[in-house]
Amino acid sequence: MEPTHSVTQLLIKWGEGDKAALDELMPLVYATLRKLAASYLRRERVNHTLQPTALVDEAYVRLVDQRKPSWQNRAQFFGVAAKLMRNILVDYARERLAAKRGGDLYRLSLSKADQVTSGPDVDLIALDDALNELAAMKPEHARIIELRFFGGLTIEETAVAMGLSTPTVERHWAFARTWLRREMKR
């Protein structure tokens, strides 16, 4: 039995409000993301030219029957994946930090995959901490950051996934990331 069907069904169930479905879903998605991330990393070492533009996209393709595209399914899936991506990346950054004891190796370079110039770096661990702080006060805002940044969802997709209007997500996003950035600089 391919995992395809069960994941699709679980997403539908979860979408219908079945919280238990999420518990079942997480390990499946986690395993796939892990595997993919590992293969990306391996590949990356071999060949810098293959940028992981779409790790979650790929996980989605592998786990969910993409022949019947459903936007809601996709958004929900990305919601799950976003949480996991956060865990994976932050854990990784912590591991590196522990191993190297210093340096800025835990920073995530946000150079766009296809561009040569590199953008500003993000200190993942500091971001994670700030995000936790934000979540304590404004869980919805934190969730938007998680979906957008770790999950790679667009504003519109985030709105669908959270059942909010697009302008609301836009506003929260603008505020939350500004707040986080400022918090991280403190």
Add this chain to the structure above:
Amino acid sequence: MNTPEGMGQLEELFHLARNLDQAERANFLAQVSASAPELAAEVESLIATYEQESHFIDSPAYEAAASLIVKAQGGDLSGNSINHYRVLNLLGKGGMGEVYRARDTKLNREVAIKVLPASLANDGDRLRRFEQEARATSALNHPNILTVHDFGTYDGSPYIIAELLEGEELRAQLNEGALTMRKALDYVQQIAEGLVAAHDKGIIHRDLKPENLFITKDGRVKILDFGLAKLMLAEQSAGADSKLTTQANLTSPGTLMGTVGYMSPEQARGLRVDSRTDIFTLGILLYEMIAGRRPFEGKTMMDTLATILNQEPPQLTPPLLSEAILIDELRRVVGKSLSKEPDERYQTAQDLLIDLKSLRQEIELRRKMGRSESSNSAASLIETNRSEKSAQASDAARPHSSIEVIFSEIKRHRTGVLVTITGLVLALATGGYWLYRLVGQSQQVTSLQDLNLSRLTSTGNIATLPAPAISPNGQNAVYVVEEGSRQSLWVKQVATNSRIEIIPAANVTYDGLTFSPDNNYIYYALREGRTSALYRVTALGGAPVRILGDIDSAITFSPDGLHFAFVGELHTTLMIADSNGKEIRKLISRKEEEILGSPTWSPDGNTITCAAIRLQSGEAALLAINVKDGTERPIGSQRWGRVVGTGWLANGRALAIGAAAKGSNSLQLWRVSYPDGEARRITNDLSNYFGVSLTADATRLISVRQDNVINLWVSHKENAARPRQITSEEGLDDGRSGIAWTPDGRIVYSSRKSGAMDLWIVDSDGGHQRQLTFNSGTNVFPTVSADGRSIVFSSDRDGNLSLWRMDMDGGNLKRLTDHSGLAMKPQCLPNSQQVVFEFLRNGQSRLWQVPIEGGDPQPLTETISGFPAVSPDGKFIACNYGAGTGDSPLMLAILPAQGGPPIQLLNMPSVIKSRFRQWLPDGGGLSYLDTSDDVVNVWGQRLAGGPPKPLTDFKTDRVCYFAWSRDGKQLACARSRITSDLVLVSSFQ
């Protein structure tokens, strides 16, 4: 403040503040500060952050996850010694490893050293093969390929020692924006030259991209990393999770090699690639250099891949207005390189190189001429808005060289012996040397039954895709009309002229058309991105209803009308749905290497047939699929070159299909018996037929017939604005392969109106039309002697194409040349009894001459030469002339008519490229065809220089041959027009 309430307040103020301008904001913050100074400070600091770092965490985290690892890897080798190479400093990372400047202490020179990832060393075999390939490429010692000196392994990492280059990656130049056309063509030509050398040795690059192309300080392009892509690929697939990769082959990069934006479709699908993959990528590079952006772009890797697989790139616009005049030709070159089908691309880098060179020559010529282009370019820009489709259609129908014209004529019309030339024929043709492999094919010619074929439309603008459909009762036909990029949907009563527009013209693309079994509804697919959606509308018009999405074919109904079948999922899956488009079930699926054509349901309901098209070769096979269990088997063993429609005959014992036989471009209607698959022609003519739709009783079918209509026109010098058409509307290739004036003002021309290519004669007003040759194969390229008593022409009536002469009435025939070669394009000299002609022998063209009354032919030239044109005073011959080896560009030579070396060699690419040219009546220059536009006119170029001038002013269609009258006052032109009309075919069983 760090409470949910505090945050809420903060956010509100933040949004208020960020929408104010600076003055308003200061004022606002001052007000807040009056009552809550702390809060105001918070807002102020947030706004500052907001304005400074508006892009913070804009790109998703996972996009950059890998950079983390790259950084972690670290490790600069500077200062170390690797064998006898002392590493000096790091030059760069990226591509496929790190590159350092190093000193070769043995040879005491500086070299570049590239250190590859250690993981590559694990597979010794692959590494050795890579080394072999890199050595072989390097051994070519080509100026456009990086020279590799040495290989080795250091600390587990393989390394390559190569020549040290100074300059920058092409990427660096592209980052500055688009290049000029001149520069872009220069670079691409250099890359193509490197590829020609490598491909000759069977070495494919597979990963060309701006990062792999290095521009040295003196402007030379060097291709880096040959063969490395393959090595990397092997490494990756070995490491990938095989179970998962097979499932997501299309989207998973685990099986993909090459940089996504620069992949060919076959690479993107993970199929086997050959040298043509590099040609596709070169097309991408050329596009990017000129447009300043890549032709295929997407937000994610998957989007990019989908674009490569399914979409045509946005049209190129010229970077400089002064280069606008050439944009059409450039688009053609780019378009051909970027064909999704490898078979439709340039087949070799050499072919591409030829077109690039002629484009460059044209640019140089224009630069030298330094003429003001602005008015011309504006015109050209407007013209280019014309439908690309029609340009493609005419391109397909238009042979590219005289030799091709000749052979297509011979192949089409010989009923007896076929011309068989084995090996390669090197022909001197338009714009360069073209290679044609003429494989002897046994053409099955059957006598066709009395076919009843009638034309239902005469507008000439019926879309060939989607194919039209006929209602089951045979009363109505539905079809799409194309005007530029706009399409409209029409229903026509078959028996009358009455027609209604169901959906008005809009900028949309229709896909498959089908009538409902009860004749009352029309189902049509409408493109939506990379797939289509199915709609239903009543046959009288009205509001369309959307039935389902993700469909890539026309639908076909089961005989009971309860279900329909269609192809979806990017052409890979045959599915059945109930008549409402619900309860979809998959019948068969294809892997990436094959796609499925539109299905047709058999009359007994048990079988569905469709074409399976192999992506790699483009070949198609007919499949019969069992509706119950999805088992499939081929119908016969025949492979088709192309299948454009299938339909069942009523008894279920045969199919009618629209198809081209393997190796042929001619789309004809065929009858294929079921189940044994024996094929028999229904039509066998010069038209192309697109689509097959049958009535329920299968007595009639409709299709779209596409014709190339060519008529003869005459214009007077005094009244150039009013040309007259002098041959009948049918236009059966009138004048396409030869026009000549007699001294008394009549016109001899080739035409197919007798059913074969014969010579005819007509008065310049269209009167007294008379056939001159009969029952004698292909007769083309007439030329009339100075005294007006003889016609010399090429004919294959007794074997190879040779020169013949005859009297003006067609009598007194005599062959002038033997069969040791092909004799073409004769030209009578005005002041002697000699004929100059092009003789293709041993694969090369030369000019020869022979007396009109017969005698020994004598060679006139000793290097490649062709397309002779004799000056009006008979003293000179202008011709295409290859001055040196195969590599040097063709020149326009002016030769003394009696033979000897060229008096003048001219670089006039547009004249050289013209399929036909003649001296201007005053002898001061040449008239030729400018084919760089959709509309082809006759142009004149003075030998003394100066800008070319248009001599005709046709606003539509393409001139394909012309001739000046003896007094130079009249011009006869053959003009070609592509038409496509609905045809009804009956009695084909």
